[in-house]
Amino acid sequence: MTLLTALSRSPDDCPDAVRVSGRSIPGTHLLESATAVADRVHGLDRVAVSAVASLETVVAIVGALLAGVTVVPVPPDSGPMERDHILRDSGAGAMLAAADERVDGGTLPVVPVSLRDRSTSHHREPDDERPALILYTSGTTGLPKGVLLSRRAIAACLDGLADAWSWTPDDRLVHGLPLFHVHGLVLGLLGPLRHGSRLDHVGVPRPERYAAADGTLLFGVPTVWSRIGSNPAAARALRGARLLVSGSAPLPPAVFERMWALSGHRVVERYGMTETLITVSARADGLREAGTVGLPLPGVRTRLVDEHGAAVASDGTGMGELLVRGPTLFSGYLNRPDADATTWTDDGWFRTGDIATIAPDGRHRIVGRASTDLIKSGGYRIGAGEVEDALLAHPAVREAAVVGSPHPDLGQQVVAYVVGDRVAESELISFVAGLLAVHKRPRRVHLVDELPRNALGKVQKSRLG
Incomplete structure (x- = not known):
């Protein structure tokens, strides 16, 4: 099975199969333009992509993945020091950007991406352990670290979410999230291209844009849902949706309750990290309670330990550091064996650094970071x-x-x-x-x-x- 299964096997020819900031492209056109990019970068190991929210960025990312080349998204608002670090540390061999975008690739050659370029050639699917993405962490304790995410891990995450959220080709996903984080890039872009749903990336995630998009599945961070909840007309316009999903930070219970009252939806909360992708989520067919992030995805295991490594009971009150293991986890930090050594237990569990409780029925509640919360x-x-x-x-x-x-x-x-x-x-x-x-x-x-x-x-x- 290819990583982008639906796009590779049966691209949606609807004119707005993928829409970004008001511009649309059919699936076949996307596939052919991405293949033209794949033809140009084939043979490179890694490429950087200027991750502005545009169709050209989508084409660049998809093209590199079709060619089996690892993608390094570069936040468009990164400062010179952060950008230089990402480009140098990642070992990218080129920078992809829209043909009309002025971008600083440093010493890297810049490969222009245009929707006018199209190709029907074929590229073999690489080994599923090959890194698909190198995503850089926020760098709160120094320069950002590159997180190696394999094609296998991404596929496992997306398939687990399809199971949890009943995600199908009939869905129309709407969001306005950055294309350089797990939430917007892996879930919000690669998810639709794997599962065959349409995508409407609304650009800046304003309440009125979410309300007008007629989505069935909507992603947002708590700030987005708070702003929508403060706009009753926009919130009520989402009553026809199937599922609202929140992530990347805890959703305040007051926002959960307000959205439920106005939209009729109990927002689905889920939990993950750049290093683990999404590991725990409330289910479309299950209980959704404010402040809880649900159950482990298929194949994922979790446990709690105290500061000495002793087990903490899953009784709903005992707090401990959340450890996880399973198919969605990253392959390691790029060029950082020191960081790898401190984030894994001797028996193969990843230390999330997050404090949680686990109820007897398996529902997880994230308390916060061990270092600050x-x-x-x-x-x-x-x-x-x-x-x-x-x-x-x-x-x-x-x-x-x-x-x-x-x-x-x-x-x-x-x-x-x-x-x-x-x-x-x-x-x-x-x-x-x-x-x-x-x-x-x-x-x-x-x-x-x-x-x-x-x-x-x-x-x-x-x-x-």
């Missing part, structure tokens, strides 16, 4: 996410982020950063103390104009304080 205060283990949810229940609070800061007596104290409307610090501290155990209340609350976020809407807690 598990707060040890006065002998207690406190999940930052639980405190954030309590703060968000206050009617004056729009956004909240909770961290642990050093404290001479407690070890760490709970500190909150809140975007809100005319609310006092003391009021919020008392409010949380009334909802949770008193020791979980914030000791300090900072009222701020906005929280620092990355391109996918994740709060960058390292920048708080």
Whole structure:
């Protein structure tokens, strides 16, 4: 089976089989233009792709994959240092970009991509262990690391999601996510080309664009769903959809409830990382509860351990680091054996660095990052996410982020950063103390104009304080 099964075997000839930022292309045209790219890059090991949201980017990525060449997406907003690092570290042999795009490929030759170029030649499917993508992590602890994602891992992830979400060729996928992360690129682009559904990438993910796209399957990050939930007309326009999916960051329970009330949909939440792809998800035919990310995908196993590596019970309350193993995991970090050595256990489990609970029925709840979201205060283990949810229940609070800061007596104290409307610090501290155990209340609350976020809407807690 080829990686892009549906596109390779039976491309959709509908004029808008793939639409990006208002421009459309039939599947046959996409396949032939991508094959023309494959003819040009065949024989290279890796190519970089300027990952702007455009049809040319789609053609470039598909063309390289058809040729068996590893794709290195380059974020269009990356600064010179990050871009130079990605191009140098990845070992890319060329840079692909739209013919009319001005792009800095450094010392690499730039291969122009045009929809006017077409070919009907054939390229053999490579070994399924060959890397399809090298995606670079956000680099919160240094320069970004290249994550090697094999064709086999991507196929396993997409097939597992097809099972969980009942994803079929009858779907029309709508989203406006970046084409250089797992969410927008693997799920949002390669998914439709594997399963045969149509794709409408709306460009900037504005509520009115989601509302007008007439999708059956819609992807968004929590910021997208929050903005749609704040636009009742747009939210109600999604009642005809089959499934709404949120990922890349936790979906606030208040947004979940608002979307349910307005659109009639309980949003599906799922969990994954660049290194693992998607490993856990709520199912289309299963229970969807705010704050839970569902069950492991087919073939994926999970377990919890404490800081000493001892097992944590799956009783719905015990918190531990989530370990995973299964067919969706990455092949390793590029040029970083030191990083590989620290992220795997001796018996082959990947350390996610995320703190979670697992209920007796197998449902997972992600508490947060072990490094920032598990707060040890006065002998207690406190999940930052639980405190954030309590703060968000206050009617004056729009956004909240909770961290642990050093404290001479407690070890760490709970500190909150809140975007809100005319609310006092003391009021919020008392409010949380009334909802949770008193020791979980914030000791300090900072009222701020906005929280620092990355391109996918994740709060960058390292920048708080």
